[in-house]
Structures are given as structure tokens and as C-alpha cells.
Amino acid sequence: MDLADIPRDLRLDSPDAVLAAVREIARGPLAQVVEAIDREGHYPRAELQRLGALGAMSAHLDAPAGRGDFALALRAMAEVSQVCGATGFMMWCQAVCGLYMQASGNPALTGEALMAYASGASLGGTAMSNPMKSYAQIEGLLLKAVPVDGGYRVSGTLPWVSNLGPGHACGALAGVVNEQGEVVREVMFLLRCDADGVEMRECPSFSGMEGTGTFGLRLKDHFIGAGEIMANPAKPFIARIRGAFVLLQCGMAVGVTQGAIDSMWAVEDPLGHVNQYLEDRPAALQAELDALTERVMRLAETPFDPSVDFFIDVLDARAHGAELSLRAAQSALLHQGARGYLMSSEVQRRVRESHFVAIVTPAIKHLRKEIARLSAEALPA
Secondary structure, three states: OOHHHOOHHHOOOOHHHHHHHHHHHHHHHHHHHHHHHHHHOOOOHHHHHHHHHHOOOOOOOOOOOOOOOHHHHHHHHHHHHHHOHHHHHHHHHHHHHHHHHHHHOOHHHHOHHHHHHHHOOOOEEEOOHHHHHHHOOOOOOOEEEEEEOOEEEEEEEEEEEOOOOOOOEEEEEEEEEOOOOOEEEEEEEEEEOOOOOEEEEEOOOOOOOOOOOOEEEEEEEEEEEOOOEEEOOOHHHHHHHHHHHHHHOHHHHHHHHHHHHHHHHHOHHHHHHHHOOOOOOHHHHHHHHHHHHHHHHHHOOOOOOOOHHHHHHHHHHHHHHHHHHHHHHHHHHHHHHHHHHOOOOHHHHHHHHHHHHHHOOOOHHHHHHHHHHHHHHHOOO
């Protein structure tokens, strides 16, 4: 797929034009189905694919798949998350799947397959929550790979992976075991949901964001060959892309926070006379969010900076975004009062979205643990 395959009306030359088109989708067709996404399990395939055709989920990728513009990818994700945190999260899933594929350097993943993900023709996610927790020594690796002729046989179970469905795929990682069953290294690969030995299982109901295409994955002797390998060994690859992986999530945090602030301003005329006595007023939260956004955009200028200091800054910005989204959503509920306590209220939904921003990998506790570990390592003995 190339530019000629994209409808002429979707060939947007400037970042501002892309953002205007993203905003139109977010506030139009996406806003109409946001409650169904949140509580009824509606998966917004059409809206995601439209966003993909605009280049909103591939802006961070290098040409020809994208524009090499991390700032645009973050701003587009924030625009969507302002309306629907679940869809913003799925944009992140799609964005990092493309990131893995391009960074792999594997011709089987960087050609037509990558262009299909970049355009939204193919959809997918990331099964890297468990590996990221494993590297932080929070839990052990759940997928194990046994070397065989031509590749590996992978088995294990992942409790939940998002933005999946028939025909979807995700980036995954398994520990390669020796004859004694010991993990000797890790291999990262593209896991196709429809492949032999892969079973998708329904998850228990969540408190919201039910339409995120989240499933449990069970692998039994699933074969991966050269065409699926992203990195082998995986650790150097993870070290190279980890900053970009976490940084992209900041778009989701910024958008959910902005949506909460907007809900506060929406009741300022009728309720400002009493809301003035609340803490975390909209003007103060907006100033804090603007400062955080500016910081994130500076980090987006060098997303693959390999330094420890840069990664600590990314982790700190991500933690700040999660904490700010919690404060803003809570304050929006207090500002709106009883009307914000209605189950149909966008404020009530956004409270649950902010909880997700705070617990999705890397969660606030994970972020703080990593910041403490990396900071201790950076200090002289």
C-alpha cells in the first residue's frame, strides 16, 4: 500500500490539517458511540480505521509509513482521548505495534505488512505488559519459547491483551528456555491472532472501556519463524524502544485530563459561585496540563534517546500525566455534583478512564519503582 491507495480527500499535508480531521472524527462519529464502547463492548473498528487512513496512528513512524512526527502522534491521541479514553488507548496499542514492526528491521514486517498497519487496514496491539513487568522484577515471564527447526514453539497464557480481534496481531515476547527449562534470553515476535496454536478468550467484565478488544491469549506450541521475529535477543531492542513506548502513552493521559477540565468549565456559569471553594479549579489544572504537555512535546523531539536520564524524564512525565488525570477527573465530578454522578455522565465515564490511565502498564506504582531503581543506579557509589 502507498499514497496512491489512500483516498485523495484523506491526503492531508500539514499536521494541523491532520489534527482538524482527527477532531472531526472524534467529536462526530466517535462521540456518538462512546457510551457503547465504554459499557456495551462496542469495538469502534470503523472509527479506528478512519483514523488510520488519516495517518493519526502512524505519524510517529519514519517514511514511507509515517511522517516521523512523534508530537503529531501524541496530539492526535490526545484529541481522541479527550472524547473517548478507550479509543485513545487503542490508538496507542496500534501505534506501538507499528513501532515494533518498523524498529525490527525484518523485511517481512517492514514492507507491506507495516504499511497495512500504518494505514489502519490491519489492526493490532501489544502483549508487552507482562514482559515490561518482568524486566521491572514485578512478575515472571508468562510465555516460554522452545527452539525447534526454523524457529520456536511458544506456549503460555496472557491474561489480557487489547485491540485484538479476528485478523489482528500484536507484538509479544517469550523467554527462550534451554533443555533444563531455564530462560536464557528473550525473543520478541509478531503474534497473529488467527494463527495455529493461538486461542483468544473472553475476559471478565471491566468497570468500563469494554470495547477495547481485550482478550486473554492462550498459546500452545504456537510456531514462530523468521517472518515473525522482531528481535532475538530482545533486551537490546527493548532498551532502544522503551522510551518511545512509554512516551506515546502520554497522549492518552493528556486527552483524558483535558476532557475532565472541559467538563469543569461546562458548569462554571451555573455553579461557579459555589465551585470556587473547591480545590483543583479548572484554570489551575489547565496551567499544570499545559506545562506537562509542553514537557512531553520536548521529549517527543528525541524519542529514541538511549540515556538513562531521558528515560527517567519520560517515566516521570508519564507518572505526572496519570496523577493529573486522576485529580482532574475527581475534581470534574465534584464540580458537576449530582449530574456528574449519573451513570450516563461523561464525567462518570472519565473517572473510570482516569483509573485506567493510572493502572495500565506501566502503572503509577511500576513507574515509581523504575524511577527509584534507575535513579539509584545513576547515583555514584
